[in-house]
Amino acid sequence: MLWTIVSFIKAAIIQSIPLLFGSTGEIITEKSGNLNLGIPGIMYVGGISGIIGGYIYEHSVLTANPVLCVLISFISSLLGSALMSLIYAFLTQSLKANQNVTGLALTTFGVGVGNFFGGSLLKLFNESGSISLLTTGSAYKAVLPFAHKTGIFGELFLSYGFLAYLAIVISILASIILNKTRVGLNLRAVGESPATADAAGINVIKYKYLSILIGGMTAGLGGLFFVMDYTAGAWTNNGFGDRGWLAIAIVIFALWKPKNAILSSFIFGGLYIVCVYIPGLSSAAKEIIKMLPYLVTIIVLIFISTKNKRENQPPASLGLSYFREER
Amino acid sequence: MKNFITNARKTSFHISKRSKSALPTWKAWTIRIVSVIISLVVCSLIIVLLTGQNPLEVYSAMIKGSFGSERKFLVLIQNTAILLGISLAVTPAFKMKFWNLGAEGQVLIGGLCCMVLMFKIGDKLPNSVLIITMLISSILGGIAWGLIPAIFKAKWNTNESLFTLMMNYIAIQLVSFAIMVWVPSGSSVMGLVNASSRAGWLPDLFGKKYIINIITVAVLTAVMYVYLKYSKHGYEISVVGESENTAKYIGINVKKVILRTMIFSGALCGLVGFLLVAGTNHTISKELAGGNGFTAIMVSWLAKFNPITMVLTSFLIAFLQKGAGEIATSFNLNTSIAEILTGIIIFFIIGSEFFINYEIKKTKKEAD
Numbered sequence: 038m039l040w041t042i043v044s045f046i047k048a049a050i051i052q053s054i055p056l057l058f059g060s061t062g063e064i065i066t067e068k069s070g071n072l073n074l075g076i077p078g079i080m081y082v083g084g085i086s087g088i089i090g091g092y093i094y095e096h097s098v099l100t101a102n103p104v105l106c107v108l109i110s111f112i113s114s115l116l117g118s119a120l121m122s123l124i125y126a127f128l129t130q131s132l133k134a135n136q137n138v139t140g141l142a143l144t145t146f147g148v149g150v151g152n153f154f155g156g157s158l159l160k161l162f163n164e165s166g167s168i169s170l171l172t173t174g175s176a177y178k179a180v181l182p183f184a185h186k187t188g189i190f191g192e193l194f195l196s197y198g199f200l201a202y203l204a205i206v207i208s209i210l211a212s213i214i215l216n217k218t219r220v221g222l223n224l225r226a227v228g229e230s231p232a233t234a235d236a237a238g239i240n241v242i243k244y245k246y247l248s249i250l251i252g253g254m255t256a257g258l259g260g261l262f263f264v265m266d267y268t269a270g271a272w273t274n275n276g277f278g279d280r281g282w283l284a285i286a287i288v289i290f291a292l293w294k295p296k297n298a299i300l301s302s303f304i305f306g307g308l309y310i311v312c313v314y315i316p317g318l319s320s321a322a323k324e325i326i327k328m329l330p331y332l333v334t335i336i337v338l339i340f341i342s343t344k345n346k347r348e349n350q351p352p353a354s355l356g357l358s359y360f361r362e363e364r
Numbered sequence: 365m366k367n368f369i370t371n372a373r374k375t376s377f378h379i380s381k382r383s384k385s386a387l388p389t390w391k392a393w394t395i396r397i398v399s400v401i402i403s404l405v406v407c408s409l410i411i412v413l414l415t416g417q418n419p420l421e422v423y424s425a426m427i428k429g430s431f432g433s434e435r436k437f438l439v440l441i442q443n444t445a446i447l448l449g450i451s452l453a454v455t456p457a458f459k460m461k462f463w464n465l466g467a468e469g470q471v472l473i474g475g476l477c478c479m480v481l482m483f484k485i486g487d488k489l490p491n492s493v494l495i496i497t498m499l500i501s502s503i504l505g506g507i508a509w510g511l512i513p514a515i516f517k518a519k520w521n522t523n524e525s526l527f528t529l530m531m532n533y534i535a536i537q538l539v540s541f542a543i544m545v546w547v548p549s550g551s552s553v554m555g556l557v558n559a560s561s562r563a564g565w566l567p568d569l570f571g572k573k574y575i576i577n578i579i580t581v582a583v584l585t586a587v588m589y590v591y592l593k594y595s596k597h598g599y600e601i602s603v604v605g606e607s608e609n610t611a612k613y614i615g616i617n618v619k620k621v622i623l624r625t626m627i628f629s630g631a632l633c634g635l636v637g638f639l640l641v642a643g644t645n646h647t648i649s650k651e652l653a654g655g656n657g658f659t660a661i662m663v664s665w666l667a668k669f670n671p672i673t674m675v676l677t678s679f680l681i682a683f684l685q686k687g688a689g690e691i692a693t694s695f696n697l698n699t700s701i702a703e704i705l706t707g708i709i710i711f712f713i714i715g716s717e718f719f720i721n722y723e724i725k726k727t728k729k730e731a732d
Contacts, residue, residue, distance in 0.1 A: 128714060133718055134714040135714065138661065138662055138665045138710075141658050145707045145710070146707025147707075148703060149700045152703070153703075154698075274700075321541050324540040324541040325541055332534065335527060338522055338526055338527055342521055342523065
């Protein structure tokens with residue numbers, strides 16, 4: 038019984054990491070007043086770019102060096118999600134396109150890129166079979182040597198790949214930067230009232246571009262964690278599923294605060310897999326239990342909107358594009 | 365990128381908004397058409413890079429794949445009709461700036477509602493009665509899925525885009541649940557329902573499938589055009605969309621408009637779900653709407669909420685998806701290439717709107 042609970046908590050934490058990357062990234066983006074609905078697409082691209090980078094490296098050398106495997110796939114993942122974020126930033130900021138439509142198009146595009154290269158990468162290199170990066174995957178999953186010898190403590194806290202800890206570090210850092218530094222203050226000002234921020238001498242467009250870029254790259258790491266750590270270097274089409282949309286929902290659940298996102302992601306991660314751990318469920322009943330994360334999101338949405346507390350509201354200019362001459 | 369920004373600030377040129385009548389319609393359309401052409405060139409470049417084929421051959425393969433035979437053409441028109449139907453359904457809500465991202469789920473629940481009847485009482489009713497009850501239940505299902513978020517939006521201003529998005533997944537899980545219950549083998553794929561009796565199947569017109577779907581959507585297009593352009597409801601929708609405060613000031617009951625419009629929008633999505641189940645697939649899966657619920661939002665936006673223009677935009681997207689799918693199969697590549705191309709075309713068209721709404725002027729040199 039105890040070990041069932043331990044393994045449930047562990048599984049929930051693993052499920053929560055992509056959600057945490059995604060929601061932290063989206064919070065950073067939304068703080069500048071941009072609702073990026075392209076995050077699910079960016080996460081797909083973050084995953085597949087890592088796979089492509091790792092694949093090309095593993096297949097160009099005889100014996101792959103694990104450190105280089107991690108480094109190359111990590112950087113190519115960041116590049117992929119940065120490119121995606123730039124498309125969004127350029128269209129919404131420089132060309133003042135509608136954020137929702139751009140975001141949805143980006144998600145269509147990104148999911149397409151992920152599934153296309155996931156399904157065709159080997160054929161493009163004239164190989165057959167399915168993608169499986171053994172060296173890279175195991176390098177991402179590497180844990181401290183004594184992690185499995187320290188009993189429950191080790192299993193619960195030490196048994197994850199480095200990306201899991203990075204997720205938590207990034208969201209704590211984001212929380213500190215947003216709330217305790219001048220940069221964070223400026224960013225929040227841009228999100229609340231870009232015209233006021235502009236008048237105060239803040240470079241609004243620069244802040245918006247950077248927060249979209251950094252937010253997107255953070256979210257992309259969630260895709261990388263999924264393909265490298267969770268599935269150990271293998272790609273299955275649509276395997277990442279709807280986690281990107283859940284990450285956007287968690288932003289509301291976390292009330293736009295990165296440090297709340299840690300616990301929220303954990304709760305959602307648990308809800309996501311709880312059906313596996315309830316004994317005696319029929320497969321039909323499991324499908325009903327799988328509704329939980331979405332139902333909880335809806336209930337939270339309603340709850341927040343009825344409470345209407347000021348500090349729990351989204352940035353005031355969320356979703357609006359800023360044009361100097363129009364204010 | 366950075367250069368672009370700093371340049372703009374250093375007053376070598378600046379951007380200003382065009383006044384409403386500044387750009388003649390033909391110029392706006394030239395810009396849009398040019399952007400579509402550029403995007404098609406970019407798309408073909410990508411296909412050429414991936415397949416190593418001559419671009420002309422790629423296009424001819426796309427055209428052959430979509431128009432090559434009567435059957436292929438009919439499938440293309442049917443795909444267009446479904447995408448157009450969902451686009452029409454989401455349009456009134458969007459025009460009032462209600463971000464309904466739940467068309468996918470509203471279609472799915474419409475399909476599920478009529479599938480329940482088709483599967484459970486398919487052999488107990490005369491076919492015409494069965495089809496009418498199926499139609500009604502689909503519409504009611506769609507209404508429920510659209511109305512629930514609208515009620516909360518009207519009452520507490522609950523964020524509708526996330527609410528409707530979550531409703532999609534609840535619909536998906538309900539469909540998975542139903543399939544698990546109905547298909548005892550646990551294979552989670554439902555075969556054709558009533559394949560021998562054809563109970564609940566829309567009849568073929570002129571000896572061909574899909575004709576009823578196509579006619580229904582064509583009628584819907586005309587109705588929606590008149591509804592949005594000439595009816596009082598259509599006027600109220602556009603006022604609420606422009607400014608809620610103006611709407612309140614001139615005595616429009618905003619809450620009522622939100623609820624009424626979402627009932628209408630959900631009902632049409634449910635209707636499309638009915639067409640898909642009764643007229644096209646005769647089965648149900650989680651993929652019933654196949655992402656069209658999201659694509660429809662972009663189709664509607666690209667057409668500037670004009671139902672007639674929507675015929676063109678949905679045809680363009682449907683053609684591209686069909687053609688790209690053909691290329692992918694013939695080169696043994698993954699069919700997701702269609703989504704990549706759709707994304708690229710939409711990027712270009714939404715980008716082109718900038719050049720319609722704004723103009724870039726050279727700034728006269730000022731003494732520093």
